[in-house]
Amino acid sequence: MAEVIYDHVTKRFDSVVAVNDLTLEVEDGEFLVLVGPSGCGKTTALRCLAGLEEVTSGDIVIGDRVVTHIPPKDRDIAMVFQNYALYPHMTVYDNMAFGLKLRKVPKQEIDRRVKEAAEILGIQDLLNRKPRQLSGGQRQRVALGRAIVREPQVFLMDEPLSNLDAKLRVQTRGELIKLQRRLGVTTIYVTHDQVEAMTMGHRIAVMNQGVLQQLDTPENLYDRPANLFVATFIGSPAMNIFPAQVVGGDGTVQLVAGDVKLEAPPSHRNRLADYVGREVLVGIRPEDLEVVAGNPESEGGDTVRLPVELIEPLGAETLVHLRGPAGTLIAQGEPRIHLDPGDVVTIRVRKDHLHTFDPQTELALF
Amino acid sequence: MTTAPVRTIAQVAPLPLRQRVRLWVESEPVLAYLFMTPGWLILLLFMSYPFFLGIWISLTDRTVGLPTGEFVGLQNYRDLLRDGVFRLTVLNTFIYGFVTVPFKLLLGLLLALLLNQAFRLRNVLRAALLLPWIVPTALSSLAWLMLYDPVLSPFSWLLKDLGLIDASISFLGSRGHAILSLCLANIWRGTPFFAVAILAGLQAVPQELHEAAAIEGANAVQRFFAVTLPVIRGIVVITTLFSIIWTFADFQLVYVLTKGGPANSTHIFGTFAWQEGIGGAGKLGMGAAVSLYMFPILAVLSAILLRHVRSQEA
Numbered sequence: 206m207a208e209v210i211y212d213h214v215t216k217r218f219d220s221v222v223a224v225n226d227l228t229l230e231v232e233d234g235e236f237l238v239l240v241g242p243s244g245c246g247k248t249t250a251l252r253c254l255a256g257l258e259e260v261t262s263g264d265i266v267i268g269d270r271v272v273t274h275i276p277p278k279d280r281d282i283a284m285v286f287q288n289y290a291l292y293p294h295m296t297v298y299d300n301m302a303f304g305l306k307l308r309k310v311p312k313q314e315i316d317r318r319v320k321e322a323a324e325i326l327g328i329q330d331l332l333n334r335k336p337r338q339l340s341g342g343q344r345q346r347v348a349l350g351r352a353i354v355r356e357p358q359v360f361l362m363d364e365p366l367s368n369l370d371a372k373l374r375v376q377t378r379g380e381l382i383k384l385q386r387r388l389g390v391t392t393i394y395v396t397h398d399q400v401e402a403m404t405m406g407h408r409i410a411v412m413n414q415g416v417l418q419q420l421d422t423p424e425n426l427y428d429r430p431a432n433l434f435v436a437t438f439i440g441s442p443a444m445n446i447f448p449a450q451v452v453g454g455d456g457t458v459q460l461v462a463g464d465v466k467l468e469a470p471p472s473h474r475n476r477l478a479d480y481v482g483r484e485v486l487v488g489i490r491p492e493d494l495e496v497v498a499g500n501p502e503s504e505g506g507d508t509v510r511l512p513v514e515l516i517e518p519l520g521a522e523t524l525v526h527l528r529g530p531a532g533t534l535i536a537q538g539e540p541r542i543h544l545d546p547g548d549v550v551t552i553r554v555r556k557d558h559l560h561t562f563d564p565q566t567e568l569a570l571f
Numbered sequence: 572m573t574t575a576p577v578r579t580i581a582q583v584a585p586l587p588l589r590q591r592v593r594l595w596v597e598s599e600p601v602l603a604y605l606f607m608t609p610g611w612l613i614l615l616l617f618m619s620y621p622f623f624l625g626i627w628i629s630l631t632d633r634t635v636g637l638p639t640g641e642f643v644g645l646q647n648y649r650d651l652l653r654d655g656v657f658r659l660t661v662l663n664t665f666i667y668g669f670v671t672v673p674f675k676l677l678l679g680l681l682l683a684l685l686l687n688q689a690f691r692l693r694n695v696l697r698a699a700l701l702l703p704w705i706v707p708t709a710l711s712s713l714a715w716l717m718l719y720d721p722v723l724s725p726f727s728w729l730l731k732d733l734g735l736i737d738a739s740i741s742f743l744g745s746r747g748h749a750i751l752s753l754c755l756a757n758i759w760r761g762t763p764f765f766a767v768a769i770l771a772g773l774q775a776v777p778q779e780l781h782e783a784a785a786i787e788g789a790n791a792v793q794r795f796f797a798v799t800l801p802v803i804r805g806i807v808v809i810t811t812l813f814s815i816i817w818t819f820a821d822f823q824l825v826y827v828l829t830k831g832g833p834a835n836s837t838h839i840f841g842t843f844a845w846q847e848g849i850g851g852a853g854k855l856g857m858g859a860a861v862s863l864y865m866f867p868i869l870a871v872l873s874a875i876l877l878r879h880v881r882s883q884e885a
Contacts, residue, residue, distance in 0.1 A: 257782050257786075275784045276787045278786060278787065278788040278789070282786065283787075286779045290777065290779035290780050293801070293802065294781060294802070302789055303787055304786075304787030307789055351783075351787075353786070498855060
């Protein structure tokens with residue numbers, strides 16, 4: 206077990222910068238998720254750590270060793286690939302034992318470790334099968350088992366769940382979390398799925414276009430996104446974003462977008478003071494737009510009236526698409542809400558959950 | 572609860588004849604045979620008929636120029652077994668096949684591994700690799716004929732310039748030299764086939780398998796044996812079997828380079844059959860018998876090959 210450090214790591218492929226000056230520390234035993242859209246550099250960052258890609262500049266540290274120029278086999282890591290990369294001609298047992306045999310681990314020890322890992326993963330009965338005789342979920346377990354038996358300092362996982370069907374993915378997700386907590390091995394996990402990121406990671410590193418956007422706990426990423434990209438990437442349905450004019454006057458600050466006028470809560474007044482007379486981007490999550498039943502009187506500037514465009518009943522909740530001042534706003538309504546397109550509804554805005562961003566830098570205003 | 576009346580087949584009016592015929596023709600078993608008919612016809616006409624005609628001719632003493640011959644039973648086959656040239660031909664064919672194929676396999680594998688690496692001009696080299704395979708053998712054999720010329724051979728010149736030999740080598744002048752020379756030319760011609768086939772196999776080896784093995788501690792050689800070879804094994808076996816069959820049935824290279832000489836000592840089945848049947852004596856029956864001695868060997872090889880191809884498909 207070990208900590209992992211990326212120290213100003215940059216990886217270029219010809220003119221493309223896949224990873225740009227990445228600096229981050231992963232603590233010993235931590236489950237860190239690298240998340241971002243495809244092409245954001247997360248997989249490249251992982252492959253650099255594995256030694257499958259040579260870094261262009263910067264250093265990588267595993268434990269107390271700088272491994273930047275050390276070949277993969279000497280980095281004491283194990284990797285789980287998206288397609289599992291099981292050796293097709295070997296049995297499950299041999300697949301798991303292969304790395305140990307190469308390292309000249311005594312036969313009895315290999316046997317002990319393989320059987321132990323097989324038991325943890327519930328694949329004892331599959332040890333004599335070939336990969337092609339296994340289901341996707343079973344293959345995934347074998348790939349995990351192959352990593353576990355090595356007892357490495359760090360697990361690297363590259364979208365290991367993305368080839369499973371939705372139900373199995375949720376189930377395996379939970380098992381993986383329990384397994385990691387139990388083994389306590391530092392784990393770096395790459396995914397493009399923000400639900401996986403939120404549920405699995407102790408901390409999450411959000412990447413975009415090769416640049417680390419924010420490194421934080423799931424709660425902080427959700428509640429205090431550092432910029433517009435993180436705000437819209439984390440959370441489903443995505444945060445509503447619309448431009449608004451900042452209007453100041455005798456101790457109050459108002460955000461004005463079309464007919465909608467919102468009085469900024471006291472906590473926001475300071476940060477918005479510099480923006481009076483200018484435009485900012487306002488972000489509000491769907492669950493912070495409450496569909497108010499009936500037709501109450503306006504209450505102190507935290508409600509707005511908007512027409513309904515579309516209703517999406519999802520069972521546990523209903524997504525209400527509203528025609529906002531600049532494009533559609535999505536509000537998360539009660540599960541059995543009865544609305545029709547064209548209805549005008551009252552929406553209460555949880556103003557203390559408002560996010561504001563600078564339109565140029567797209568950084569959050571704190 | 573009442574059940575709805577069910578109409579039995581007898582109650583349904585029979586279809587008109589034309590429609591019934593159409594239905595019958597379009598039913599899967601019938602249609603399948605219909606589609607296969609052209610293939611069967613071609614096979615019958617161009618493969619089975621000559622094959623059985625060849626068997627019949629081999630049982631006669633028919634010669635070129637005469638319309639028929641006498642039925643002689645297995646006389647031709649018996650005569651061949653006593654013929655020293657034929658026995659030498661059999662030996663030559665086996666040498667030719669079993670000496671060249673391992674070299675072609677090994678060189679082809681090495682070339683494929685090289686060409687599977689990323690480097691500049693790789694595609695140009697890959698294309699160039701196919702040249703020996705694309706050039707008609709009769710033509711490239713002529714080039715080899717010049718290379719093996721007893722007086723003008725560039726090989727001899729080069730070796731003499733390097734001071735390794737004193738006199739020109741008579742590449743095709745003795746049986747031993749001639750067979751080696753034939754093998755060399757055959758290896759040159761056959762290697763690209765192995766290289767291209769194996770290269771295709773190598774490209775099907777998932778990169779992730781190599782990466783997984785590299786992380787687990789395998790060096791390049793261990794990765795070759797643990798990852799690459801098992802994945803391309805099928806292609807290697809099939810390519811090898813094909814090559815053995817083609818080498819056994821070769822004709823052009825030997826015909827152009829030595830015509831079976833000197834003194835009939837470098838014949839293989841193809842050239843000897845031609846010489847017996849058409850070229851020299853014109854004994855069609857004898858030539859056919861020579862060819863048919865090849866049949867059981869090739870049949871066994873083909874059977875192994877087909878079995879392997881099927882197991883690959885499974």
